[in-house]
Amino acid sequence: MKIALIGYGKMGKMIESIALDRNHEIVLVIDQANAQDLTIENLQKADVAIEFSTPQTVLQNLETAIKAKVPLIVGTTGWYGHLQEVKDNCISTGSTVMYGSNFSVGVNIFFQINQQVAKMMNKFSDQYDVGMEEIHHIHKLDSPSGTAITIAEDIIHEFDHKNEWVDVKSDDPVTNHKPEHLIIESYREGEVPGTHAVIYDSDVDRIELKHIAHGRQGFALGAVIAAEWLKDKSGFYSVKEMYDFKA
Ligand SMILES: NC(=O)c1ccc[n+]([C@@H]2O[C@H](COP(=O)([O-])OP(=O)(O)OC[C@H]3O[C@@H](n4cnc5c(N)ncnc54)[C@H](O)[C@@H]3O)[C@@H](O)[C@H]2O)c1
Structure with a gap:
């Protein structure tokens, strides 16, 4: 799976390492210093994008990923006051987004x-x-x-x-x-x-x-598993819809 990483801080780096271990390829890495490289064209080189940036930048990044129609995992928190408008935008454009306050x-x-x-x-x-x-x-x-x-x-x-x-x-x-x-x-x-x-x-x-949590590994592994799950789906999902705990 070709992955675009949006946000290359503590979580982005750990996700990269886990994704490589699971034989995925990182085709794009976006952080503050090269935020201008987050274009529709660049994003469309990936099968899926994983966003762990900041509460201040996540909405702009979401908008670009939705326009690019690249399935997007959003781990960044602090933006859920805008959840409904993002959901409407995602569904009306036929894009794919999964958000979760915690992926572990x-x-x-x-x-x-x-x-x-x-x-x-x-x-x-x-x-x-x-x-x-x-x-x-x-x-x-x-x-x-x-x-x-x-x-x-x-x-x-x-x-x-x-x-x-x-x-x-x-x-x-x-x-x-x-x-x-x-x-x-x-x-x-x-x-x-x-x-x-x-x-x-x-x-x-x-x-x-x-x-x-003993570390961030559980959050990062959960985000990569979510990306694998989301890759061929369309629609707006919460991470709760991925985990099936029914006995
Ligand atoms: N959902 C989960 O499971 C989960 C788990 C851990 C953390 N988080 C959340 O994920 C977010 C990131 O956490 P972190 O610990 O990696 O933080 P961090 O501060 O280590 O990393 C954030 C990165 O985003 C970068 N950034 C700034 N502007 C950007 C832009 N416009 N585009 C792309 N990147 C940009 C920063 O330079 C930084 O490297 C936080 O909101 C945190 O609460 C969620």
Whole structure:
């Protein structure tokens, strides 16, 4: 498979290494310094493109890939406020896009567990309050993480008494906490690749669900597997549609 990499930072470099190990070819590498080379003509040399750039540049890159009609995996987070317009653009032009706040199989299993547990805990919401924590490296540009937002939205979907998530930074103490708010405490520490926890706390005990990434390999491998899956499809997909966890 011929792959175009859009964004050649920490994730782009790891994706390159995993893609080469899986016998794919990298035919285009775009980063900030050569962003002008992201043209329709150059993109069309690839079978699929994988985008891990920045929240500031992803929408422009998406637009170009959609025009080029090259199937695109989007790992960049921090742009989901524009999801509907990108989806409409993708579908109306007959292009192919898959987005995901997290491509790793472990986190996608965690998403499923989270939904099941939230459904169960909603029945005990008179006894347990639910909150979240996420920890990432200090270079991360968005907060809370896209993965944390997916987890939070899945909880809110199941919980009758939660209607909105609220981001609280580690240096910004929790204030004006309304019971209907789902608090996400975001911590930025060292080089932490990504830790997410969902906490159910009552007067008598505490239940924690936690995913700890040991590195970025899981995210990168998931993105390459997603590109292999997407290559011959058309339409607009979430990574959740790729993983089938039915027993
Ligand atoms: N979905 C997932 O599984 C997942 C996993 C990890 C990270 N992420 C997200 O992926 C994104 C990238 O993460 P990272 O750790 O590689 O960040 P990074 O800062 O290491 O890399 C981003 C790269 O994008 C480049 N860039 C800047 N402008 C560009 C442009 N116009 N076109 C192309 N590239 C450009 C930067 O020069 C940089 O090299 C972030 O949004 C992060 O949150 C998603």
